[in-house]
Amino acid sequence: MVPALRQKSGGQCRDDKRSPDMATVLVVEDNAANMKLVKFLLESAGHTVVSAADAETGLTLARDLQPNLILMDIQLPRMDGLEATAQLKADHATRAIPVIALTALAMKGDEDRIRAAGCDGYIAKPLAYREFLATIAAHLVKVPAVT
Numbered sequence: 239m240v241p242a243l244r245q246k247s248g249g250q251c252r253d254d255k256r257s258p259d260m261a262t263v264l265v266v267e268d269n270a271a272n273m274k275l276v277k278f279l280l281e282s283a284g285h286t287v288v289s290a291a292d293a294e295t296g297l298t299l300a301r302d303l304q305p306n307l308i309l310m311d312i313q314l315p316r317m318d319g320l321e322a323t324a325q326l327k328a329d330h331a332t333r334a335i336p337v338i339a340l341t342a343l344a345m346k347g348d349e350d351r352i353r354a355a356g357c358d359g360y361i362a363k364p365l366a367y368r369e370f371l372a373t374i375a376a377h378l379v380k381v382p383a384v385t
């Protein structure tokens with residue numbers, strides 16, 4: 239893991255408590271066991287996790303908190319993750335936030351549906367830890383490698 243780069247800003251009203259490789263990640267997932275695992279992995283990597291157990295709560299938190307990244311389960315009660323992503327991408331307040339689908343669906347047609355809804359990527363469940371963290375990192379602002 240690349241050490242956090244601390245940046246001191248001179249009197250700017252910016253949130254500089256966070257280095258670029260430590261992000262706030264909104265996780266929308268209705269399965270408690272999956273949520274616990276995802277939260278553990280993200281927090282182990284230094285990220286802050288905000289959780290929502292349904293799409294409606296996720297949409298509200300996305301608008302209010304402007305997370306750096308959203309992990310979106312597809313199968314959710316009531317509104318599913320595809321509809322929620324479509325709404326996020328239709329809203330100028332949230333459309334720039336990358337959305338990665340978390341899905342047990344891994345068929346070709348499903349990937350097309352996930353992309354069509356506006357997801358920027360997807361991670362298949364069950365999670366492969368290294369791949370999971372690599373995908374997260376790839377969608378966050380990159381920190382120059384220390385050589």
Ligand code: MN
Pocket residue numbers: 267268269311312313314
């Ligand atoms: Mn689910």
